[in-house]
Amino acid sequence: MLLLKCPKCKHEMKYNPSGELKGKKKRCVYCGFSFSILTKEGNNIVRELK
Numbered sequence: 001m002l003l004l005k006c007p008k009c010k011h012e013m014k015y016n017p018s019g020e021l022k023g024k025k026k027r028c029v030y031c032g033f034s035f036s037i038l039t040k041e042g043n044n045i046v047r048e049l050k
């Protein structure tokens with residue numbers, strides 16, 4: 001389980017990834033913005049949740 005941060009509204013949300021993260025997108029549950037988990041500049045992962 002990962003904790004992601006929306007690059008648009010800055011809200012944090014949980015995400016349970018399945019398989020490869022590369023190319024995966026997540027729709028923000030707060031503002032509906034769709035963002036890549038991994039970007040060229042870095043990533044939108046805050047931290048890993050155990």
Ligand SMILES: [Zn+2]
Pocket residue numbers: 006007008009010011028029030031032033
């Ligand atoms: Zn958002």
